[in-house]
Amino acid sequence: MNEYSNVNSGSGDISELLGAYVLDAVDDVERRRVERAAATDPQITAEIERLRVASDALGDVADVVPPAGLWESIQSEIEPTAVAGGSVSKGAVQRGSARPSVGRPLFLAAAAVAVVFVLGAGLIGITRSSSPTDSVASMTAMANDAATKPGTRQGVLTDPDNTMEVRVIVDASGHGFVMSDPLPALPDNETYQLWSAADGTMVSLGMLGSNPEMSLVAIDGAVTELALTREPVQGSVSPTSSPMATGRLI
């Protein structure tokens, strides 16, 4: 017997996944299974924390001086939102010329494909039941890539109790990535629906499906307030329930 015996006996194959989980070596479905189990089982949480002693140590592989100009590149992105007097002069962190533009042919190509989808259908969604993991990974990579670009707006939709967070990233062209992974699955006869809210008026931005993982939605630059509701599967012209999560794009 050891301290993990109870974890093994009570959680079936979840406990076998924990090592791979802390190494990011599981797929998205398995990751969610582990996180759901950890949310309700303190023994699983305790073992994850224990295994993280090792995985965090593995992460401390080496400090390498980042390339000259990387800080300046970061700084140029944050300056518009820094308070007066809070910015740091160029070169304060690291000496060097401005970082050359980093080519991202993979993600640019993927983005081009995504634009076709947006223009053709208005919204695409990847659901847990129908989408390959690599599509989610590709879209997540595109979203995170967009998050680093000038003109991109971001927001987090949260419920009143802050029990979940749905991140939304809207690039300068209005391509909105809705990372709806934290949403629980709905019955098949219901769908999540995203809305813009302005002056008390709710305008539908699209239906995300009953079990969405990642959705791409066209979001106009004028939209700042977002709301998420639970609707009948065919969708609604106006919300039939109070928003379960709201957020603001900044």
Next chain:
Amino acid sequence: MTLVSAPTRIEEDGPLPTPAVHRSVPALGPRPMSSRTSRLAPITISADMADVDLVEAIRERNAGALAEIYRQHGGAVYGLSRRVLGDDSLAEDVTQELFLRLWNEPHRFDPKRGTLRSFLQRQAHSRSVERVRSEEARRKREDRSLAVELAPLEDLESDVIASIESDRIRSALESLDPDERRPIVLAYYGGASYRDVAVRLDLPEGTVKSRIRAGLRRLSSLLEDVGPEEER
């Protein structure tokens, strides 16, 4: 685990950054991205500030706080990303993305779940692995018959172990049984899923999961037995 607050840096391109000791960076005025009450007193950013105070300063939109965090942990984030991705340019992308994310979403850091350094390193690893798999998926889509060139496993292991600066971590990893160390090295530093590791090592998936878990348990115990490392 004690983590260093002043990382060892390899001087490659001129003098080291000026230590941010008591560099005063006032942060006054409204916060544009939050409804929280604005802090009215200036924040003085210093190298010995606690993680939670630096992140709080970021909430106040104080760029000096982000600069200090970058000075302390930028090398670790970049180093880990480069280790996993094997590509300087992609590692730059990941590093930039993570620091911008910390700037935009500082609330994601929860000090109860570890240090800021471990928070950033976990994100760096996760994002780097996502990119490795995206690239692999793209290759598979483009040419399903493409045989991916894989470095010999022994080379990866020895390369990884040699690159670890910490004696404590390196010796703990070396002391693991190779049957447990190999899947851990392939998964963590190679960005491979446990399924990919099983294929690479020609083992059942269940065996790989068990060995990873057992190896990490043993590594945790070894590290705890040795105790925290002295600051570099």
